[in-house]
Structure formats: structure tokens, C-alpha cells
Amino acid sequence: MGDDSEWLKLPVDQKCEHKLWKARLSGYEEALKIFQKIKDEKSPEWSKYLGLIKKFVTDSNAVVQLKGLEAALVYIENAHVAGKTTGEVVSGVVSKVFNQPKAKAKELGVEICLMYIEIEKGEAVQEELLKGLDNKNPKIIVACIETLRKALSEFGSKIILLKPIIKVLPKLFESREKAVRDEAKLIAVEIYRWIRDALRPPLQNINSVQLKELEEEWVKLPTGAPRPTRFLRSQQELEAKLEQQQSAGGDAEGGGDDGDEVPQIDAYELLEAVEILSKLPKDFYDKIEAKKWQERKEALEAVEILVKNPKLEAGDYADLVKALKKVVGKDTNVMLVALAAKCLTGLAVGLRKKFGQYAGHVVPTILEKFKEKKPQVVQALQEAIDAIFLTTTLQNISEDVLAVMDNKNPTIKQQTSLFIARSFRHCTASTLPKSLLKPFCAALLKHINDSALEVRDAAFEALGTALKVVGEKAVNPFLADVDKLKLDKIRECSEKVELVPGKKAGPAADKKALKPVPGRTAAAGAAGEKDPKDTAAPKPGPLKKAPASKAGGPPKKGKPAAPGGAGSSGAKNKKGLDTKEIVEPELSLEVCEEQASAVLPSTCVPLLDSSNWKERLACMEEFQKAVELMDRTEMPCQALVRVLAKKPGWKETNFQVMQMKLHIVALIAQKGNFSKTSAQIVLDGLVDKIGDVKCGNNAKEAMTAIAEACVLPWTAEQVMSMAFSQKNPKNQSETLNWLANAIKEFGFSGLNVKAFISNVKTALAATNPAVRTSAITLLGVMYLYVGPSLRMFFEDEKPALLSQIDAEFEKMQGQSPPAPTRGITKHSASAVDEGEDGDEPEEGGSDVVDFLPRAEISDKITSDLVSKIGDKNWKIRKEGLDEVAGIINEAKFIQPNIGELPTALKGRLNDSNKILVQQTLTILQQLAVAMGPNIKQHVKNLGIPIITVLGDSKSHVRAAALATVSAWAEQTGMKEWLEGEELSEELKKENPFLRQELLGWLAEKLPTLRSTPTDLILCVPHLYSCLEDRNGDVRKKAQDALPFFMMHLGYEKMAKATGKLKPTSKDQVLAMLEKAKANMPAKPAPVKPASKATGGSAPAKFQPSSAPVEDSVSTTVESKPDSKKAKTLGVSSKAKNAQGKKVPSKTSVKEEDDKSGPIFIVVPNGKEQRMKDEKGLKVLKWNFTTPRDEYMEQLKMQMSNCVAKWLQDEMFHSDFQHHNKALAVMVDHLESEKEGVIGCLDLILKWLTLRFFDTNTSVLMKALEYLKLLFTLLSEEEYHLTENEASSFIPYLILKVGEPKDVIRKDVRAILNRMCLVYPASKMFPFIMEGTKSKNSKQRAECLEELGCLVESYGMNVCQPTPGKALKEIAIHIGDRDNAVRNAALNTIVTVYNVHGDQVFKLIGNLSEKDMSMLEERIKRSAKRPSVAPVKQVDEKPQRTQNTSSNANVLRKGPAEDMSSKLNQARSMGGHPEAAQTVRREFQLDLDEIENDNGTVRCEMPELVQHKLDDIFEPVLIPEPKIRAVSPHFDDMHSNTASTINFIISQVASGDINTSIQALTQIDEVLRQEDKAEAMSGHIDQFLIATFMQLRLIYNTHMADEKLEKDEIIKLYSCIIGNMISLFQIESLAREASTGVLKDLMHGLITLMLDSRIEELEEGQQVIRSVNLLVVKVLEKSDQTNVLSALLVLLQDSLLATATSPRFSELVMKCLWRMIRLLPDTINSINLDRILLDIHIFMKVFPKEKLKQCKSELPIRTLKTLLHTLCKLKGPKILDHLTMIDNKNESELEAHLCRMMKHSMDQSGSKSEKETEKGASRIDEKSSKAKVNDFLAEIFKKIGSKENTKEGLAELYEYKKKYSDADIEPFLKNSSQFFQNYVERGLRMIEMEREGKGHIPTSTGVSPQMEVTCIPTPTSTVPSLGNTNGEEVGPSVYLERLKILRQRCGLDNTKQDERPPLTSLLSKPAVPTVVSSTDMLHSKLSQLRESREQHQHSDLESNQTPSSGSVTTSSSSTANIDDLKKRLERIKSSRK
Helix, strand or coil, X not given: CHHHHXXXXXXXXXXXXXXXXXXXXXXXXHXXXXXXXXXXXXXXHHHHCCCCHHHHHCCXXXXXXXXXXXXXXXXXXXXXXXXHHHHHHHHHHHHHHCCCCCHHHHHHHHHHHHHHHHHHHHHHHHHHHHHHCCCCCHHHHHHHHHHHHHHHHXXXXXXXXXXXXXXXXXXXXXXXXXXXXXHHHHHHHHHHHHHHHHHCHHHCCCCHHHHHHHHHHHHHCCCCCCCXXXXXXXHHHXXXXXXXXXXXXXXXCCCHHHHHHHHHCXXXXXCCCECCHHHCCCCXXXXXXXXXXXXXXXXXXXXXXXXXCCCECCXXXXXXXXXXXXXXXXXXXXXXXXXXXHHHHHHHHHHHHHHHHHHHHHHHHHHHHCCCCCHHHHHHHHHHHHHHHCCCCHHHHHHHHHHHHCCCCHHHHHHHHHHHHHHHHCCCCCCCCHHHHHHHHHHHHHHCCCCCHHHHHHHHHHHHHHHHHHCHHHHHHHHCCCCHHHHHHHHHHHHHCCCCCCCCCXXXXXXXXXXXXXXXXXHHHHHCCCCHHHHCCCCCCCCCCCCCCCCCCCCCCECCCCCCHHHHHXXXXXXXXXXXXXXXXXXXXXXXXXXXXXXXCCCHHHHCCCCCHHHHHHHHHHHHHHHHHCCHHHCCHHHHHHHHHCCCHHHCCCHHHHHHHHHHHHHHHHHCCCCHHHHHHHHHHHHHHCCCCCCHHHHHHHHHHHHHHHCHHHHHHHHHHHHHHCCCHHHHHHHHHHHHHHHHHHCCCCCCHHHHHHHHHHHHCCCCHHHHHHHHHHHHHHHHHHCHHHHHHHCCCCHHHHHHHHHHHHHHCCCCCCCCCCCCCHHHCCCCCCCCCCECCXXXXXXXXXXXXXXXXXXXXXXXXXXHHCCCCHHHHHHHHHHHHHHHHHHCCECCCCCCHHHHHHHHCCCCCHHHHHHHHXXXXXXXXXXXXXXXHHXXXXXXXXXXXXXXXXXXHHHHHHHHHHHXXXXXXXXXXXXXXXXXXXXXXXXXXXXXXXXXXXXXXXHHCCCCCHHHHHHHHHHHHHHCCCCHHHHHHHHHHHHHHHHHHXXXXXXXXXXHCCHHHHHHXXXXXXXXXXXXXXXXCCCCCCCCCXXXXXXXXXXXXXXXXXXXXXXXXXCCCCCCCCCCHHHHHHHHHHHHHHCCCHHXXXXXXXXXXXXXXXXXXXXXXHHHHHHCCCCCCCCCCCCCHXXXXXXXXXXXXXXXXXXXXXXCCCCHHHHHHHHHHHHHCCCCCHHHHHHCHHXXXXXXXXXXXXXXXXXXXXXXXXXXXXXXXXXXXXXXXXXXXXHCCHHHHHHHHHCCCHHHHHHHHHHHHHHCCCCCHHHHHHHHHHHCCCCCHXXXXXXHHHHHHHHHHHCHHHCCCCHHHHHHHHHHHHHCCCHHHHHHHHHHHHHHXXXXXXXXXXXXXXXCHHHHHHHHHHHHHHCCCHHHHHHHHHHHCHHHHHHHHHHHCCCCCCCHHXXXXXXXXXXXXXXXXXXXXXXXXXXXXXXXXXXXXXXXXXXXXXXHHHCCCCCCCCCCCCCCCCCCCCCHHHHHHCCCHHHHHHHHHHHHCCCCHHHHHHHHHHHHHHHHCHHHXXXXXXXXXXXXXXXXXXXXXXXXXXXXXXXXXXHHHHHHHHHHHHHHHHHHHCHHHHCCCCHHHHHHHHHHHHHHHCCHHHHCCCCHHHHHHHHHHHHHHHHHHCCHHHHHHHHHHHHHHHHHCCCCCHHXXXXXXHHHHHHHHHHHHHHHHCCHHHHHHHHHHHHHHCCHHHHHCCCCCHHHHHHHHHHHHHHHHHHHHHHHHCCCCCCHHHCHHHHHHHHHHHHHHHHCCHHHHHHHCCCCCCCCCCCCHHHHHHHHHHHHHHHHCCCCHHHHHHHHHHHHHHCCCCCCHHHHHCCCHHHHHHHHHHHHHHHHXXXXXXXXXXXXXXXXXXXXXXXXCCCCCCCCCCCCCCCCECHHHHHHHHHHHHHHCCCCCCCCCCCCCXXXXXXXXXXXXXXCXXXXXXXXXXXXHHHHHHCCCCCHHHCCCXXXXXXXXXXXXXXXXXXXXXXXXXXXXXXX
């Protein structure tokens, strides 16, 4: 019992594992109860038992095991995690349950297996059960088979994979155990129920008795399709639906989807593939060549036995096929021919699609062998060719079949037609498109007129089959000329035809296709016909023409069959009758005269040859009138033109008569039914006159009219032959010009390229340059239509001529041919009557490829050449390859038959010599171009091996292979590559290089396809293994490709394919699939059939692009790539466009309505999110050499939620015209949607970069136009480009700066200039620098020029990373081989020289002697003093100054000694004298004297001499200071003040110092003028942000830059501080500053005060003093709530930050004390609630305990002081201001205030008074003595330190004032006498200062000492000013200082105004700026004061007499300080 009680206490899961069976039984029972109670399948309880379930089923005790099985079943049914246990549990069931004697156990075991299948683990269960079949225990085998049978019966063949079961069936039938055999029989019957006869072949070889038994059972089975009775969890809904239907009695319909799919199982799929190549007899290839026929027979019989295997393993059968083909073609023994044909049949049947690659080689041979009459041979050949047909497509072998159709042998003709008929039966309306049907019908129509009956019958049968398959509508157009008898015969044959089961007959399909568009509209729409009216007329009747090209492809070319008269005129065709060519017999002159006289006025004909020209002219006028009034039907065209040609005819000497005569010809051609006969009468004369200066235009007009009447191809041919048969070069050149123009007007359809090319070659060889030029122009136009392949014809021309041709082609690059404007209505029928065999002239240039003469090179591919290519010696192999390349080059365009070449080249693709591999790849590329689309038949045998080369370890070989594959795919389209298993086999290879290249290629190609073959699914398992590849690149590429696979296969299929993966892999892959699902691009939209292609020239280039486009919509529209043209979407876009214009469909009307809204939708934080994604690598970084599809898709996806859908469709359309439309819309919406544009700016710029890669010039021009407007807008909006936007746009823009067209380059440069307004020039610099590394010399030159301009405009600071490095880079280009680049580099360096002087040579470093001499020479030659640079820049770069006048015109700093001359020059050369004038009036002081006077002052200030400003200012009496208007810049540049200010503020934060100074100057000017200052309202925060950004930039970047002159920095600091002081003196503006901005500003200013680097500078102290003053201003003038809040937050941050120096916090607290001091005055304007909230937050972050831990006790004291002051001022009311604090009770603040209130009431405020004093940490009266001493010690420590001496003195002064009895003697006693004197003097000075300036009380260290205002001056060597660098110092400061000086010197102080007006800004570069006169004086005095202190005040004592009087102009150079004083007095008196 003891034991029992022990286990009873255990928890359930431990009981289940107990060694006692009772315990386990109890455990299992309890577990079962628990499992039944748990309702949530995801409950954590399930996981406890995860590891125990196997033990449940494998328990050793049978009784316990039964309970365990029950519990396990419930667990598996309900637990979410049960799937994880599948493998181990099912394996346990198989081994430990199925062998149990108890039936119950077995039943539960089977149930468990089925339950696992139900929870989607079917494959794992099946695997374990199949393993169980190998068990030795027959019980287990039987149970496993039974379980499989049940599973199949319940779940169906879709869930249970039959192939592995069928594979083991024969073995089970052979078992010794009867039970196993019986069970095998039952499962065979069950399988048969699901797949029917597909099961027969695999079981053929079992025992015949068993087979017979099976047959009997099979017969008994019901015929209905079986349905599953149990469903997977994911299919439970379907089950419910099925039950519902059954209950409703709808049993028949239920589960239809499943039922439908059952017959799809193919027996072939169930078979095991057999490998036979290795089993071939070793001597097979010798024997097959043997002379004895018996030996050959033996060899063939061996093959015959091998190929009887129903399924063969894929391999390289090329040699075997070649051997068999040779026997079929050449063997004389017919018996062997039949045997070889049987072997081919066996191979085709066994290999199926894998045999397709050999089909092209074998088909022609078999067809030609049909000449054999022996029935057995014919039958064998028929079987062979039929089997081969099933391995390929009719399209692939059509060329070969059609070639044989012209054979003279009737048997061959008959058998070929019969083969075509049989092939047609396997086709459907979609696989037998018109493009394919047309050539076949044309060939068969010849056969129905053949003399041999059997040929005729066979042709009738073939045509009848076609009729049955595709329906009459599709075939009728080709049968238009067939007489009724034959037509009836064809129809009769059609009725007899029985199609292959499963193929639907045509008419049914037709009906389906035509439902949407009745009648002919469908056909017309599909055909891309020309007349838009046709589409509106759904009339029945025979179609005039319905050439349906494949939907994605372009409309077809050629001429239509003759139209049925009535039918065509019945159509609503404008000129129904004219579509038929007018054929006219030639008439004699007499008849003509007679006919002409009948219609012309009687006087007319006789006067035609009058000798008086006036009579002839009058006669012509009458003639013209008569023609104009004549009716078309009555006009005898031939008669009229013959009469006109009568003497003098075309020899007419009077040009007026001649002009009229030619005009009449044009009229006749336009108005009458003009025939070719008539045309021939006049053309000769027209050609003769075309070169005439006066009549040439009329002749051209007449020729154009004739071309319209008689079609251009014919006219052009006549005209060209006439022009070149005569010798007049003028005529020849004008004819060529006319033709070039005519092609543009008429389109290119039907033109005979061959004939043209020979004429053009003649013209190119002409001696007359005009003829050559015209020929080249004509070639340019032809290039538009034909594309690059046109050049091939001219490769043997002279290089000079070829370069001209190339230049012309380059001009045309990217342009699209214009839409034809003529020849649209008339020549639809008569288009290509002459010479061309095709139909439908509608296909313009895209089909030029068919006009090209294709050479037959198979005879040149000799066996010698093939053996050379396969030679052991690599040199001989190379020779062979060279020969092949030569053959292809010479032939230019070749026919697809290339003999043994594919096999030979294939061998070279895995050559050990990589050079030969590359050469082979190059040859294959040539081959693709030369063969064109026909190359597709070589994809399997040559294309796939190229893909294998992608796995090469050498990157250059891989690159070559990729280029080759792409070149092939461009010709063939992708379908050929994706069909079959070949591609998936390649992907299966575990070669990382192969995988990543192949996946990259697929990722690029798949998104362009509208549909793909189903075989693509075969690649998916390998794609998944790539997702987990060891190689990171492979994984990356696989992830990139995933969305594109999903786009075609759908998520469901892809997810299903993960079933075979391991569980861990599956989860990972599914997660990736989910992610890919989100990024999945949409399929390219199907191209709508065009209503009628205008003018017959869909201007597709003929180089075919990447993929055939397929359409599954209409059966009349082909859904397979055309055999000749595998074209993409792009091609038909033209036709589509044409249609869009003419017949707006309903959808487009709807779209119109949608277009009203905004085009850019503002998504909050959208841009930021995109940037984050890019940073986090969630999306591709926008960085590529050419944009791949994934980039476009990504952009499309990102745009989808912020760009209007209709606009996005336009933007990503394949046709450039839509891009133009999109750009036009974007331009229109630019102003109205500024916010949207800025919100989507990154996307807009990225989209525009894609346009830079387009080849269409019009799009490019439009894009650049838009960019100019965009950047103008951005600069007005003061937008700053983000780094992300810049880096994803600028590099691509810079690419375009190298465009050959000047106009584009100019635009790009203009945009770059405008960009500098929204993106710092210094950041632009590296991008442009990168552009100088381009291979394009134009780009290098332009970039160098741009760099020069940047330096010229923005100074050397733009040079990044440093001027030295940048200049070294630029200097490299001095040695460039291109002259323009050399010049640009030299000019840029000369520019730098002009700005920077000789320092340039130091920066450049070592140059080669040659380069250095060139540079020196150029510098000399430029003969340009450095000073001229700015002026030159104003003249030369007007486009820059328009928007950057403020920064572009700053005078640059040159060497100091040149400064005065530089100023003179700048002044004399300035382009704005009136501006100079105004500035001069501003400074009407005798400053020149002041300057000269100062020169001889005895203090050591020699630098003052250099500041010669006398030539700028006129000495004039000082008027009242006036405020002058804002500088002209403000008004000129923008009319809108706000945008102007925005623009200028944006420049304040510029990385370029001079730009920033300029901007600050302008703002300062605004601030100083009271009427203008208000303009800044609303911009204060923005301005302050820009300012502290600039402060941060100086602190972090400029100060660290050793190359920068520190004077420049000081100058900038002074400007900033001056500006700020100006701003913070205007209280209304100062109060606008917000808390956050004030916090940042104070942070920046305090950081600056603590910057030790500044102090080291000469003028640093001055800067720090200015900052001190500014801080005070900020504290006093800003909104008190905001500034107090800002200081509290800043103090909190500084105490939190460990990195901050304690000095920082100290200064912040000093500011707070200052604020506390101001509180009594400001308390009423402060929002106390907010301040107390800030203090509360502060106390929360820093509780009292934490504050006490601080090193210094200042923070806690500061806080207490602040609170004390507030309490004192507000009293108990202070507690009412805690409203903003949540949980007041918890707040330490409330408690503190309450304590304080209580305390202050007790103390009656005695202490609060002291607390409110804002002294530097003042002490209580109750402080201990020690504390006092500490405090004084700290003050003296400050005085002793260099940095804080003034602050210390101020604090000491405050202290003494406060505690007058305090004793500081002990502290002074220990110090030196000098220190004691210093302290006394300091205290005295502070006292004087305080008394003198009582209205600004400063008791803090933050004392106002100086006020700075900013005006940049052109020099950096002016120490006279408060802070050196040309910064004017505020007069009020100096007045204060002057007072102190005067006091010291014993002079009296009269009251003065607070502040003089500040000066105007430097508005034009011509006038350097100077500080205002008053300030100048003050600055001098301040300087003197400082020097006086240094010289113990020795100089001032002798000069203390005040002076008064009026101003006099004195040029004395001996001025001393008395003069200065006098002048000061005068100024003072004038200002009163």
C-alpha cells in the first residue's frame, strides 16, 4: 500500500511516466479527462504532454496501452501542437500497435493515423506507413496497407500521394503472405477508383492471374467520379457545404472541384524514369556507322528495346538523336529507316517535353523522308512525327514544316498536310493563333489547287481541321479567294473531323470569346485595324480583315486577302471601295485628250502648249478650278495627268506655271481614284523637279499625294530607282529628304528594307556631300522604326562615315517614331501588293525583322568546322570558333537551320579554357541577334547549357553568360525557358553562383510576364532550398525572387509546396511567403486590343524585348508568342494609345471622373517611415547601375498609398507618351499640391531617376522641365532635401549631365544650380566629384565645370572632404585624353586660383611637369587677377544668380595685401551702380578721415591701416539716420515676403560660411527697420532653429576643420550673435520664440561660451562677451514662461547627462537666478501652472535625496530659491496653480510648497527677500561661518581662473554690496600685490559700470558687455571691430563702454539714445560693406580702451578735452584720440 499511496500523490504527467502500470493507467485516464475538458486548442496545458504522447501509444502493457491510445487520439484531435509529434507517434503506432492481437488497439492506431492526416500531416503519416511496408511482420504490413487504403478512400487522391504507393504495389503483389496480397488487391481497386486507367501501365508486369482478378474487380466499380468523404481541417467548410448540398438533394454538384481533378492523373507521372544512355551498347556509335546493314540493324534493335521503357530519365540524348536522324535521312535500307523512326518514337514518348529540344532537328528530316512509298516506312515515320509533335509546339516547328510544304514531291506534300491536319487536332483556338494559322493556310491554299488529288485531299483535310478547331471567324479571312466548291469541300471535311478528346471545337470557343463585343468589333479590336469607325460597326458578313496579332504583340504586317465586295462596302468604311487597289489600263494620248476635254473647260487643253507663258498660267488656273470642283467618280485621273505631261510637260520653263502644274498633280492624286498607271506617268517628272529651288516643294507635295493614293512602299521604290538612275545630286538628296519625311508621315509598314538599303549605300558612296547627309538623315528615320539592327548593314562602311551614321543614330536614341498621319484610310487593302508575300500592312517597323534577308549558313557549318571546334588542341578550337564568328558576322541575319553548330557550341560551353567559353558566349549572343526570334527552337539544346555557365567560378564568365541569356530571352521571350523541367534542374544544382545568378535573372524577368507556363511550379522546391542556402547571396536573391514567383503561381500553390519541407524549414519559409505576399507586385496589365493601329506603324523597335505577352481573354487573340515576333507590352502600347484616344471605353470615362482629386495624398510620417525602412534594409536601397524590375515594383508599391491610382498607372505605363502625360499632370498640380509634393518628394525623385534611364528624349526633356519647377518650388518653401532624397537622386541626375544633346546638359546644369538652394553645396560637391570618374568624357567635363562654379559661388569650403583632396582629384583630369575634360579641369583650378591665390599650388600637390606647365600657362593666359572672379561669375552665370544672388555674389576673400585694389575693382566693375549709390548714402560720414587718422595712433594697431575704406564712402554731413528700404534682392527675388524670408532663413543653416553670412546680413537688415521687422513675425522659431543648427555646425564641423580660416568662423559667430541681439531687442518678436527652440538656443549659446577653442582665438573673448550680452537679452525679452520652462528642462537634461561639464549646469543655473531676479516684474505675465509642472517633473526626476548627492549643492539651492520667490510673490495662491499636475498628492512639490508657505508665514517673509536676489549662489544670513568662507573661496577661485575672472569679480561685487561688513581681507592677504590691485581695479570698474548703466541691472555673471550686429566685410583682417571679422558692433555697447572710459578719464556723460539704427546689408557684390560710422568710432574707442589697459592707461591722460562743432572734412593723417573724442561729441549732438 505504501507504494500505491506514493504514486497517487504525483501529478498526472508524472503518473503517465511511472514505472508502475497502475500508475500509468491512472495517469492516462486522468489525462484523457483533462484533454476532454480543455476547450482552447492553444492552451499551454497541451505542451506539458508533448513529449509523452509517444509513450501513450507504445506502452508495454496492453491494457494500459489501450487507454493510452484513447488519450492520444483525443490529444491529437484537439491540441494545437499535436502536429509536432506526428513522426514519432505514427512510427510507434506502426511498430507497437499494428502488431497487437487486440482489434480495438489496431482500430485506435488506424484512427490516430487518420487524425494526423486530418490535421494536415498526411505526408509524414504516409512516409511512416510506407516504411512500415518494409517490416518483416506481415500483420504490420497488412495494417499499414489497410490504413493507406482507408486514408485514400476517405481523403481522396489529392491528399494521399499515389505515386509512392503505386511504386510498391508490384512488390506487395509478389508477397508470400496471402493477407498482404489480398490487402494489396483491395488498395489497387481503391486506387483505380480514383485514377482509372492510369493505373494499368505500372501494374502491367504483375502476375497475370492477379491482373485478371483486378480487371474483374475494376469492372464492377461504379463509373461516377469518387469524392472524398473526410476533409482536412482547412477544408472543413467544404465538407459542411457538401453535406448541405446532399441534404438538399444536390448530390450531383457537390465536391465538383475535386471530382473534376481526378482524371488529371497521368500514368506517365506514376512511372519510374529509366536511365538508358548508360545501357547503350559500348560500340553503338561505331556500329550505327558500319557499312554492313546487319550491324546497323543490331545497333538500332538495341536502342529499340531500351526505348520501349514508357518513361525515360532526362539526359543528353543529342548524340543518339543525331545518329538516329542520320539513319532516317540517309540510310538506303528502308527497313532501317522504319526501325530508326520507331526508336525516335520511343524516345519522344519516353522523354515527352524533354525531347522537345531535339524536335527541330528531326522534323525536317522525317518530313523529307516521306518520299518513301513503302507503307511500313510511312507508318513508322507518321508515328514518329506525331510523337515528336507532342513533345514540342506547332509554333516551334512551324518554320521547318512550312519549308517542306514547297517541296515538289507530291507524297511529301500530302504527308506534310496530313501531319498538319493531325497536329491541328491537338490544338485549341488559343494554341492555334492567327499568326500561326496564316502561314499554314497560305501554304495549304496552294495545295488545294495542286494537280495531285491526294495532295488536294490532304490540304482540304488540314483546312477542315483548322476550321473545326478555331471556327469560321478565324479562318474565313484566309479563305476569301477560295471558290465556293472548294469552300464547301473544306466545310465538309471540317464536319468529319474528330478532335482529340478534351479539345473544344472552335465555334464554341468563338462564341465565348466574342461575347463581350459582338460581331466584327472583337476582331477589329484584336487586330489593331486602322479605321476607328470600324470598331463602332458590329456588322456581320465576311470580315474585310481580321488580323489578330497576339494580344501583347504588335499588330501584324502584310496585306489582307481580297475583300468581299459587298461585305466590305457594307461595313461603315469611309471609303469602302477605295480599299481595293485601282488597276487601270494604259490609255493612248488621243483617248486621254478626249476624256480630258470632256471634263475641262474647252479653252483649257489647246492652251496647254501655248508659247505664251501667261496663257499657260491662265490655262493652269482654270485647270485647277475644274479639278477642285470635279467629282471623284467622274475624274479621269490618267487622262488629266497625261494631258499635263504633254509638251512642254515637265520641261516647262516658267516656274509659276510649273508650280501650278505640280500642285494640280497633287490635287488629282488627292481627289481622284489615282492608279499606279497614272503615277508612273508623272513620277519621272516629279523626281526631275524635286531638286528645283522654286518648284521642289510642290514636287514633294505631289509625291506625297501620290504616295497616299498608291501606298508609300510602291511610290518610294519607284521614286528611289528614278532618282538614282539619273545623275543630278540635288534631286537625289531631295528625294532622300522627301522619303525621310514621308516615312514619318506614313509609317514604315510594308517598305522594302532591302531595296532601300542598296539605294542608301549608293547614296552614302556619292561624292556630293548633300546626298550623303540626306542618306544619313534617312537612315536616322529608318533607325526609329528598325532599331539598332539597321547598323549591321553598314558595318563595312568607312569608319568616318560609320561614325556619322552612329552620331545620327545616337540622336534618334530613345525617341519613338511619330504616329503616322497619312495613308491611314486608303492603303489598308492595297498596302503591300507588290513584292511582299505577307498580309495586313498594319505592323510597322516591328516586323522589319521579316524584311531582312536571312542567309542560309548551314552549308558553311561543315563537318571539318565542327571537328575543329571539338579539337583537343585549344588553339584549333579557337580557330574554329573564330571561323563561326566570322560566318555569322558576314551573314548578318541568318536562317534558323544551322546544322551541327548547336552541338559543337554546346561542347565549348564547358571548355576548360575560360577564354573559349567567353568566346562561345559571345558567338551565342551574335547568334541570337542574327537569328532573331527563330532562335527559340534552340533554347532547350543551347540556351539551357548557357544557364549552366552561370555557375562558373569566374565572375566575368558569369557576367558574359548572363548577358547571353538575356540577349536570347530578348529574342525568344521567357515562355520557352520556363517550359519543361530544364530550368528547375539547373536551379536544383547546389552551386551558389548558378543559383544567385539564375534567381537574379528570374527576378528581373518574371515581373514583366503576364502569364507563365505551369512548369514554373517545378522550380519552387529548389527556390525554397535556396531560401535556406548556406550562401547569404543565394538566400538574398531567393528572397528577392519570391514575390515574383508568387505573382504568377499564387500564394496558395506556393504555401502548398512547403508541405514537403522539414517542420523548421516550413515555418521559416511560410513566414517569408507571408512577407512576400505583402510585397507581391501585380501582374502586368493585359494589353487591350487596339481599335485600329493608326497608319500601320506601331512603332516598335524591331529588337524584340524581353518576353512574349500572353492573353487569356479572347480566343481570336493569340496567347502564345508569335513564331516570328516575341514582343513585349511595350510594342503594342502604341496601338493601345491610339485606341485610347479615339474610342474611350467605359472605364476610361470612369477614370476621368476619378481624376478630379489630389494626385499626391499626404500620408503622415510616410516619408520618415520609408526612410526608416530603407535604413533598416527592409526595402532595397535605391542604388543601381540600371534600374532592375524589383526597384520599379518597390517604387510602385511605395507609391500605391500616396499617389493617385490613375496617375500611378500613367507613371508606370510601358509607353513613354503616358509618362509625358504624367509629367504634364504633375507640373499642373505642382503649385496647388505643395504639401503632397513635399510629402512624396522622395518617391517623385526616385521615379524621375527611372525616367533618366529611358531612351526617349521627349520624356527626359519634360522630366527636366518638371525638376526645374520643382526645385524652384522647394527653395521657395525653404525645404531642405534629406540625405536619403539626395543620395537616391543626385547621382542619377549627374549621369544626364553627360548627355550628347546640349539642351539637356544645359537643363541638368540649371537643375544642379537650383538644387544648391535646397541642399548644401558642400554636400553636392562629393556627388559631382563622383561624376568626374565617369567613362563618359562629356560627363567628366561638365562635372568639372560644375565643380568650378560651386567653388566660384560658394568658396573653397564646398570642397569635400578637404580642399586639398578635392583639388588633387580635379588636377588628375588635367592629363585626361579628352580635350574638353582637360580644359574643364584647368578652368576649374584657375577658378580656385582666382578665389584662393597661390595657395592652390600647395593644395594640388605634385603634378607631372607637363600638367603643371599647362596649368601655369592657363593661369597666365587667363590674365585674370584674383579679384575679378566674382564679377565674371555675375556675367557668365546668370542662371545661378537668379536664385542665389544672395550667396553667389559675396565677395570672396583673397590675399590680404590685394584687398584694397580688390575693393576698387569690385566697385568699378560692379553691375549695379544704383545699388552702390544707395549704400554710399547710408554711410555719409567722413569715415575716410577716421580711417586715416587711426593710422598713426601710437597704440600698436598696424592692422588698421589695411582697412582702406576711403574709396567706398563719400564724406558728407551726417543726416538724421534714416531707415532705408529693404535691399533690392528682397523685391527682385520673390514677390512674396514670407517665401523670401523662408528662403533666406533656409540659407542661414548653410554649410557654406559665406552663404550663411549673406543670409544673416539680410535678416539683420530686416530686423533693424521697425516697419520691416514685423515681416519676421511667424518666422522666429524657424530662424532660431536655423541659427542654432548653424551654431552646432560651427561647433562640430567648422571649428574642427583645420583648413578653415578661424577669422571666417569668428565673422560668422559675430553675425549670428549680432542678428540675435537685434532680434531679442524687439520684444514682440522675441516673445514668439517657443520653449523647445529657446531650450536649444540656450544650449547652443552656453556651449559656445564654454568652448575653450574660441578663447584661444584672437577675438574669442570678444565673442564670448557678446554671447553673454545676448543671453541676457534672451532672458529679458523672451516670453518669460517659455524661457523659464526652457531653462528648467535644460538644467534637468544637463544634470542627467553624464557627459555635460559641470560648468554647463552652473551657467544654466545662473540664467535661472537671473530669471528669479526678474520675477517680481514678470510674475503676472508668467503661466505659473506650466512652470510648476516643469518643477514637478524636475523634482520627480531629481528627488531631494538625488539632488543632495550632486557634487554641487547649487541645483537644490536654485530650486529652493525659485520656489521661495514664487511663494513670496504669490502667497498661498501658489497652491491654486498646481492644476496641470496629475496626482498632486503624490507630488513632492506640493508638500514642499506647503512647508514653505508655513515657514514663510512664521518668518514673515524675512528670508524670501534674500532668496529672490539673483546673486551667484547668495547665502542665508543664518549660514554658518564655514559656509561663508566656502562661498568666498569659490568666488576668489573664479577670479583667479582665466575663464571666469569677470564673473568672479561680478559675484564678489554683488557679495560686498549685499554684506557691506563682510571681510574679504583674509582672502586677499595671501595673494600677490598684482592680484590685489587687479581685484580692486575690477571692483571699481564694475561699480562705475553699474552706476553708468543703472537701467540694466546685472547682478549675475551673465553680464551685458557688448552688442554685436552683423555685416560681413570683405576682409578678415580688421581688428578694429569688436570681433574682428568684419562684424559691425552694436553702437549701444560701445556707448556704454565710452561712458565708462569717459568717467575714468574724468569726462562728463550726457544722456544718449539707446541705440542707433543699424546699417543696410551689402546688397550687391560691387560694394563691399562696412560698419556704420558711429559704430566705427565706438569700435576704435573700445580697441583703444583695451590697448590702454595694456599700457597702464598711459595715452589717454593727455587727451581729455571734450570737443564740439560741426563735422569737417579733414584729411590729416596725424589724428589722435582727441579727434576721435571730438567726432564722438558731434555724433552725440547730432543724434539728440
